[in-house]
Amino acid sequence: MDYNDFSAKAREYAQQLPEESDILYKRNFIQMPKEHLSALSEHGHDYEAARNEVEEIAKRIKDVFNIEFDIVVGGDYTYSNGADGVEITDMTGLDGEKMEYKKERMKKNRFEALVNATSKRIISIRTRKGARSNYNMLFANVNPLSIQVDIDAAEGSEASIFQFCCSGNGGSVSALAISNDITVGENAKLDIVQMHNENQDTAVVNIHTGTVRDNGFLRQHFFYTGGAYVKAIGSIELTGNSAESETNETVLGSKEQKIDVNTEIINGSVGSLASLESKAALMDYSRCILKGFARIKYGAVGSRSIVHERGMLLDKTAKIDSLPGMSIAEDDVKATHSSSAAPIDDETLFYLGARGIDRKSADRLIVDGFLGNSIKKIRNPSILRMVAAIINGKIDTRDYGKLPAEALESMWLIDMDQKNEDTGERLLQEHLKYRKQR
Amino acid sequence: MIMEIKELYASMSEKEILKGLNMRINDGEFHVLMGPNGSGKTTLSKAIMGYPKLKITGGEILVDGKSILNLTTDERAKLGIFLQFQNPMEIEGVGFVNFLHSANSAVNGNHADVKEFMSEVRGMNEKLKLSGNIFKKPLNHGFSGGEKKKAEVIQMSVLKPKFAILDEPDSGLDIDAIKTVAENVNEIAQRNNTSILLITHYSRILNYMKPQFVHVMIEGRIVAEGGIELIKKLEAEGYESFMHK
Ligand SMILES: Nc1ncnc2c1ncn2[C@@H]1O[C@H](COP(=O)(O)OP(=O)(O)O)[C@@H](O)[C@H]1O
Ligand SMILES: [Mg+2]
Numbered sequence: 082m083d084y085n086d087f088s089a090k091a092r093e094y095a096q097q098l099p100e101e102s103d104i105l106y107k108r109n110f111i112q113m114p115k116e117h118l119s120a121l122s123e124h125g126h127d128y129e130a131a132r133n134e135v136e137e138i139a140k141r142i143k144d145v146f147n148i149e150f151d152i153v154v155g156g157d158y159t160y161s162n163g164a165d166g167v168e169i170t171d172m173t174g175l176d177g178e179k180m181e182y183k184k185e186r187m188k189k190n191r192f193e194a195l196v197n198a199t200s201k202r203i204i205s206i207r208t209r210k211g212a213r214s215n216y217n218m219l220f221a222n223v224n225p226l227s228i229q230v231d232i233d234a235a236e237g238s239e240a241s242i243f244q245f246c247c248s249g250n251g252g253s254v255s256a257l258a259i260s261n262d263i264t265v266g267e268n269a270k271l272d273i274v275q276m277h278n279e280n281q282d283t284a285v286v287n288i289h290t291g292t293v294r295d296n297g298f299l300r301q302h303f304f305y306t307g308g309a310y311v312k313a314i315g316s317i318e319l320t321g322n323s324a325e326s327e328t329n330e331t332v333l334g335s336k337e338q339k340i341d342v343n344t345e346i347i348n349g350s351v352g353s354l355a356s357l358e359s360k361a362a363l364m365d366y367s368r369c370i371l372k373g374f375a376r377i378k379y380g381a382v383g384s385r386s387i388v389h390e391r392g393m394l395l396d397k398t399a400k401i402d403s404l405p406g407m408s409i410a411e412d413d414v415k416a417t418h419s420s421s422a423a424p425i426d427d428e429t430l431f432y433l434g435a436r437g438i439d440r441k442s443a444d445r446l447i448v449d450g451f452l453g454n455s456i457k458k459i460r461n462p463s464i465l466r467m468v469a470a471i472i473n474g475k476i477d478t479r480d481y482g483k484l485p486a487e488a489l490e491s492m493w494l495i496d497m498d499q500k501n502e503d504t505g506e507r508l509l510q511e512h513l514k515y516r517k518q519r
Numbered sequence: 520m521i522m523e524i525k526e527l528y529a530s531m532s533e534k535e536i537l538k539g540l541n542m543r544i545n546d547g548e549f550h551v552l553m554g555p556n557g558s559g560k561t562t563l564s565k566a567i568m569g570y571p572k573l574k575i576t577g578g579e580i581l582v583d584g585k586s587i588l589n590l591t592t593d594e595r596a597k598l599g600i601f602l603q604f605q606n607p608m609e610i611e612g613v614g615f616v617n618f619l620h621s622a623n624s625a626v627n628g629n630h631a632d633v634k635e636f637m638s639e640v641r642g643m644n645e646k647l648k649l650s651g652n653i654f655k656k657p658l659n660h661g662f663s664g665g666e667k668k669k670a671e672v673i674q675m676s677v678l679k680p681k682f683a684i685l686d687e688p689d690s691g692l693d694i695d696a697i698k699t700v701a702e703n704v705n706e707i708a709q710r711n712n713t714s715i716l717l718i719t720h721y722s723r724i725l726n727y728m729k730p731q732f733v734h735v736m737i738e739g740r741i742v743a744e745g746g747i748e749l750i751k752k753l754e755a756e757g758y759e760s761f762m763h764k
Contacts, residue, residue: 432608434592437625450612
C-alpha cells in the first residue's frame with residue numbers, strides 16, 4: 082500500500098463521520114460541529130505568525146510553571162529541540178505496515194480517519210532500550226491543528242510524557258485533533274499526562290490507541306477542561322502477559338461544553354490488569370457522556386478489569402450520562418464496574434453549612450475533594466501545579482481556555498505533603514494569598 | 520447568647536416529630552437534654568441549625584430575642600451556633616485541615632495567621648490524645664468513631680461558638696475517651712462563655728461535666744425539667760415514669 086492510497090482512504094472515511102441523526106447514535110452521542118471540523122482541512126495559514134504565537138505560549142508556561150517543552154506544535158508549525166528519540170516527518174514517513182494497521186483502525190473509528198486525512202506531520206517518539214526519558218509536548222491550535230503522534234516505549238525503558246493542548250488568541254472557529262498511537266514494549270513503563278485547556282471556539286478530537294506487551298505498564302491521565310466540544314475515543318489493548326494499564330479521565334465541564342469520552346480497555350492476554358477510572362464534575366449547562374468499555378478476550382486467563390465512572394453535578398442544569406459496558410469471553414477473570422452520578426449530597430452541604438461554609442465555598446471544597454484524588458496522582462510537581470491551577474481557576478470562574486497567570490499552590494499539594502508540616506503551612510499561606518486575589 | 524425555643528412544631532417527610540417544644544437557655548448556661556431513642560433530640564438540634572428538609576410548622580426559635588428561622592445554616596453558624604453532629608459526615612478528598620481552615624475563615628472572618636491556626640490545631644490534637652493521623656485523612660473518612668467525636672471537639676475549639684449543641688458526644692467512646700472529651704469541652708466552653716445543650720442518654724459523661732439544668736424529652740415534647748436531681752430520678756426509674764404525664 083502506498084501513501085496516496087492510504088491518504089485517499091482516510092479522506093473517504095473522514096467524509097463518513099457518525100452523525101447524531103444516525104439511529105444508532107441518537108442517544109448518548111455528542112454531535113461535533115461540521116464548521117469546526119472542516120477548519121482542519123484549511124490551508125495557507127501564516128506560518129511565521131503561528132510560530133511566534135506558539136512560542137509565546139511556550140515561554141509563558143515556562144515562566145509561570147517552569148515547564149519546558151521539547152516539542153511544540155502550533156497549527157502547522159512543528160518544532161523539536163532535538164530531544165533523544167524524537168523525529169518529525171511528513172506523512173510519507175509512514176511505513177507500509179503502519180499504514181495497514183492504521184487503515185484497519187480507521188474502519189472502526191472515523192474520527193481517527195479524520196486525523197489521518199488532515200494531519201501533515203507525524204511526530205514519533207522512540208525511547209531507547211532500558212533508558213529513562215521524559216518529553217513535554219505543547220499543542221496549540223493557533224491555527225487549526227491536526228497531528229499524529231507515534232509513541233514507542235522500547236523494551237525495559239521508562240518514559241513520562243506530558244501533552245498540553247490549548248488555543249491561541251484567535252477568536253475564529255477552530256479545531257484541535259490529535260491521535261496518539263502508543264506501543265509499550267516488554268517490561269517498559271510509560272506514563273502520559275494529557276491536559277486539554279482549549280478555548281470556547283475550539284472543537285477537540287482526541288484519539289489514543291495503545292498496545293501493551295509482556296509486563297509492560299501504561300498509565301494515562303486525561304484532563305478535559307477545555308474546548309466547546311470534545312470527542313475522545315481511546316482503545317488500550319493488553320496484548321502481553323501480565324501487561325498492565327491504568328487510565329484516568331477527569332472531566333470538569335462548565336458553560337455549554339459538550340464532552341463525549343469513549344474509552345475501551347481490552348484484556349487480551351494472560352494475567353493482564355486493566356483499569357479505567359473516569360470522573361466528571363459538571364457545572365452550568367455542560368454535558369458529559371462517559372462510555373467506558375471493558376473487553377476481556379478469550380484466553381485472557383486470570384486477567385482483571387476494573388471500570389469506575391463517577392459523576393458529580395453542581396447545577397441542576399448540567400447533565401451526565403455514565404454508560405459503562407463490558408463483554409467477557411473468558412471465565413477465569415475478575416471484572417468490576419460501577420457507575421454513579423449524583424448532585425452534591427444535601428447532608429454534606431448541611432454539615433459544611435453548620436461550619437459556616439456557604440454554598441459556593443462548599444461547592445469548591447467538594448469538587449476539590451472529588452477530583453483531588455485523580456490530580457494527586459500526577460507525579461511531576463510542576464505539572465501537578467499547572468493542572469491544579471487550571472482546574473482550581475475553572476471551579477472559581479467557570480471559564481476555560483485561558484492560561485493561569487500564576488502557579489497557585491493547591492490544597493491538593495498540602496494534603497500530599499503532610500510529612501513536612503512546615504511545607505504544609507507554607508502551601509496554605511500561598512493558597513490563601515491566591516484566594517484573596519480573586 | 521440567649522436561645523429560646525417556643526412552642527416549636529417540626530416535621531420531616533410529613534411526619535410530625537417536634538410537637539410544641541419549649542426551652543430557654545441563657546448566656547453561659549449548661550443544659551442537658553435526655554430522652555429515649557427516637558424522641559426527637561437530634562431533630563431539635565437540626566431545627567436549631569436549620570436543616571433544610573425539616574419543616575418548621577409552628578413556633579419560634581429566637582436568638583437574643585430575634586427569630587433565626589429565616590437564616591440559612593451557614594448564617595446560623597456565623598451567629599455563633601455550633602452543632603456537634605451525632606454522625607459527622609464523611610467527605611471524600613477534603614483534607615481535615617483544609618476543611619477546618621475554611622470553616623474558621625467563614626465563621627471568624629479573619630484569615631487567621633496560619634502558624635497560629637496550625638499550632639492551635641496541633642495543641643488540641645494533643646490535648647484530645649489523638650494521633651496526628653487525622654491530619655492526613657479526608658474529613659471523617661476512615662476516622663474511627665472516637666476520632667470523629669474528637670475531631671468535632673477540635674472544630675468547636677477553633678470556631679469558638681457562643682452556643683453549642685453536643686449530640687451524644689459520648690456514644691461509642693470508652694470511659695477514658697469520654698473523660699478526655701468532657702474535659703476539653705468544659706475548657707472550651709469556659710474560655711468562650713459558650714452556652715451548652717448536651718444531648719445524651721447516659722449519665723456517665725455527667726461524672727465529668729456539671730450541667731445546671733436537665734430537660735427530659737419524650738415524643739417531641741419536654742415532659743420534665745429541673746436540676747441535676749432529675750438525673751437521679753431517671754436513673755432510678757427510667758423514662759417509664761415520665762411517659763404518661
Ligand atoms: N429523615 C427522616 N424522615 C422521617 N422521619 C425521621 C427522619 N429522621 C428521623 N425521623 C424520625 O424522627 C423521630 C426522631 O428522631 P431523632 O430526632 O433522630 O431522635 P433521637 O435523636 O431522639 O433518637 C424518630 O421517630 C425518627 O424515626
Ligand atoms: Mg439522636
